[in-house]
Amino acid sequence: MAVWLKKGADAEAVKSADRQVRDTVEQLLADIEQRGDTAVRELSVRFDKLERDDYRLSDAEIQACLDQLSQRDLDDIQFAQTQVRNFAQHQRDSMKDIEVETLPGVVLGHKNVPVAAAGCYVPGGKYPLLASAHMSVITAKVAGVPRVITCAPPYQGKPAPAIVAAQHLAGADAIYCLGGIQAIGAMAIGTASISAVDMLVGPGNAFVAEAKRQLFGRVGIDLFAGPTETLVIADETVDGELCATDLLGQAEHGPDSPAILLTTSEALARDTLAEVERLLKILPTAEIARRAWETYGQVIVAESDAEMVSIADEIASEHVQVMTRDPNYFLDNMRNYGALFLGARTNVAYGDKVIGTNHTLPTKRAARYTGGLWVGKFLKTCTYQRVLTDEASTLVGEYCSRLCALEGFAGHGEQANVRVRRYGHKDVPYGGAAR
Helix, strand or coil, X not given: CCEEEECXXXXXXXCCCCHHHHHHHHHHHHHHHHHCHHHHHHHHHHHHCCCCCCCECCHHHHHHHXXXXXXXXXXXXXXXXXXXXXXXXXXXXXXCCEEEEEECCEEEEEEEEECCEEEEECCCCCCCCCHHHHHHHHHHHHHCCCEEXXXXXXXXXXXXXXXXXXXXXXXXXEEECCCHXXXXXXXXXXXXXXCXXXXXXXXXXXXXXXXXXXXXXXXXXXXXXXXXXXXXXXXXXXXHHHHHHHHHHHHCCCCCCCEEEEECCHHHHHHHHHHHHHHCCCCCCHHHHHHHHHHHEXXXXXXXXXXXXXXHHHHCXXXXXXXXXXXXXXXXXCCCCCEEEECCCCCHHHHHHCCCCCCCCCCCCHHHCCCCCCHHHHEEEEEEEEECCHHHHHHHHHHHHHHHHHHCCHHHHHHHHHHHHHHHCCCCCCCCCCC
16 A cells, blocks of 8 residues: 655645636636737737837847847757657647448548648747747647647747747748746637637646637636646666656645655655755755645655556546656556656656657646647647448438437438438338338
8 A cells, every 4th residue: 555755735725727817718718709810919018028019029129039048049949849840740640531322322531631720839948948839839740730829928028039040940821929827818719900710728837728718618728727736656676866857856846746756665755855955955946846846745655566557547647757667567557647757867858848749738637638739739630531432321211211210310311211212212101211
């Protein structure tokens, strides 16, 4: 039976979406719908301290941002984007349109059709998280979305050069310097200057997440995202420094980011606790990471790999770093996770920044029913049918007629009956059923 050497806050304390956030978002989205660009501008001034006549960046502004980066910076961004694009293309290639003849003269098929327009949110108020541009814009473009726009908040009072470069190099068709609720609302609802999109993607703070939740249905979204989560599964084959580094590396995202160690080694658990304290004395982002660790950090000692799988599936963490004697055991047996990082040679930061898998992943146990952002999120799998012969239409029509009669749907039944009469030359009474 597992033992908790450290527990996080109780369920009541970890609730992230309170009534105040919901009410605030609801009011501001209604204001954007009513007053459009005027409301967006007022909110940008209020929250981001940025006022512009047009929040879309001009070609000259984009080039100025590119010019502020070194060639090494640009090369690094392009390397990461190549990895993301390559994996996304392999994913797209795995999705095939199909057409099959299921009965003589009956042809069924489906096509994978990209949405017409996507809006990508790139968080950047606290840190310029340029990687989110790769993950959203490139994935949408590989899926075939013809219009992809991006919004990112200003960083230190102006567009963040690295984010703008990443958005541009990824292929964004329009780049806006807008953050928060106003960005999400403008993209989903539309204004005089920003045409509405069909789908919203990208991570953000609690207000961004709530805005996406309230707009879901009006537009599609990638997923309901909460604070970054990490679960490190480890045994005695690794040491406390490695585990503590991987835990704190994600805890620095924010003071509400859960970081959990799950292990079969009590010695490793205690070594990790000590290493966390040591690293928090030298980590530049320790102020945030410590708050997250103290409030949401957990250390769990299990009796076996099987018990670790059971606990991990219950947690259903966004990121799961596996550093054990046999990492493939967890790949073969775990069901609930956003992404797996198998072996000590890889880590969550690789996935977040450069290796090629998408870093927009399910949180708050949503990994029980969904994966993360990928090309398939931007595609609609739409079916079609053809009936090529009179005989096929008659055969299907007779079955359809009788099944509609079972349900009492006379109008549906007549859609079948009229074809049985015309193509099968059979006598079916109006409102009746084929024999």
